[in-house]
Amino acid sequence: MRNVYRHVFPQVHKELNGWISMAQKIPNExxxxxxxxxxxxxxxxxxxxxxxxxxxxxxxxxxxKFIVAYQTISDYLDNLCDRSTSLDPQDFRMLHQSMTDALTPGNPVHDYYQYREERNDGGYLKSLVITCQKVLEGLPDYSIVHPYVNQLGDLYNDLQVHKHVVEEERIPRLQTWFSEQKTAKGLKWYEFSACTGSTLGIFCLVSYTLGGTMNERLAKTVAESYFPFLQGLHILLDYYIDQQEDEEEGDLNFCSYYESEREMRKRFVYFVEETKSRTKTLPDVHFHQMIQEGLVGMYLADRKVSRLENAKVFVRELLNASGRKAKFFHFQTKVYHKLKPGKSL
Structure with missing residues (x-):
């Protein structure tokens, strides 16, 4: 964590400052x-x-560089679709073609805005895509990992299309999509949807490849360890803390489909236990366990949690299931929020 705060985060903000400068020059308001x-x-x-x-x-x-550019595409498109002037699935599909292209060096960039009125971004989205491609091109082992990142990316893109169409079509589309999946055994349709909404598996696979340690066995092990449970835990926690906010704004929230708060708590613990079990097969096992414990600790320390019903019971049970380091991250994040007024996940 010392390395993260001293070196990694400053580099993240350096990259983001470059994208902010470019975003400020986008012609379309x-x-x-x-x-x-x-x-x-x-x-x-x-x-x-x-x-x-x-x-x-x-x-x-x-x-x-790759993680910031790819995540910035994801967050930008999420904003465009969430607060969209369009409800056209063809538009959403074309926008998210950028994420497929970003993972595929050699793919030509497209006119990602061709199905919407707002189109002139001054090359912003294409620049993000090309930045990702340049990091990945020439990596000797990327051919091994590409099928896995592409599969995770395709699932993410499908989710974004289905959940942003007109309100009455969202649930039927998501349920039909779920029924077609072979990797969804033991999950509810809304849990599977959450599992597809994380970019962590892609970041893990790309980072190992950049480190020169990638092989077929590692690629398969990472993909199976991260999807569905660690990725699902990540996004379910995100939806958990946003419940009240999403209800007020009328946004889709997968946590609202649990029959009771008790059932939700039980399923979250199940996701924690499955994540722990699966990450044991990975190299750098302590790193991946830190990710799981960090997710639980940091998300549950968010200020929004205090506004949720039965939050104290939920937080206590999930921290106990996650382990000692989760409690450490929970405490540290609460301290961070006190030092940085107004910060929220």
Whole structure:
């Protein structure tokens, strides 16, 4: 964590400052507004993802460059779709083609805005895509990892399309999509949807590849360790703390589909236990366990949690299930929030 605070986070902010400068010059007012808002409101996503750069060894700065650019695409498109002037699935699909292209060096960049009115971003989205491609191109082992990151990326893109269409179509589309999946055994449709909404598996796979340690066995082990449970835990925690906010704004929240708070608590503990079990098969096992414990500790320390019903019971049970380090991260994050007024995940 010393390395993260001294070196990684400053590098993240250096990269983000470059994207902020470019976003400020976006000609279209709506695209400029959403690009800047996505960075301002979701810097935490880039900071958290950048921890994976520690797996990249000497190429950790390249890992940070990729993670910041890819996560910035994700956050920007999430803003565009959440607060969209369009409800067209074809538009959402085309926007998210940028994330597929970002993972595939050699893919030509496309006119990602071709199905919407707001189109002139001054090359902002294409620049993000090309930055990701440049980090990945020429990596000798990227051919091994590409099928896995592409699969995770495709699932993420599908989720974003299905959950942003007109309200009455969202749940039927998500349920139909879920019924077609072979990797969804033992999950509810809303849990599977949450599992597809994380970028952590991609960051882990790319960082290991940059570090020169990638092989077929490692790629398969990372993919199976991160999806569905660690990624699901990540996004379910995100939805958990946003419950009240999403209810007020009328946004889709997967936690609202649990039959009771007790059932939700039980399923979260199940996700923690499955994550612990699966990450034991990975190299750098303590690092991956730190990720799981950090997710639980930091998310549950968010100020928004105090406004939720039965939050104290939920937090206590999940921290106990997660382990001692989760409690450490929980305490440290609460201290951080006190020192940084107004900060929230």
């Amino acid at each position: 709506e695209l400029r507004k959403q690009a800047l808002a996505s960075i301002e409101g979701k810097t935490f996503h880039c900071e958290g993802g950048s921890i994976y750069s520690m797996l990249a060894g000497r190429r950790w700065k390249d890992a940070v």
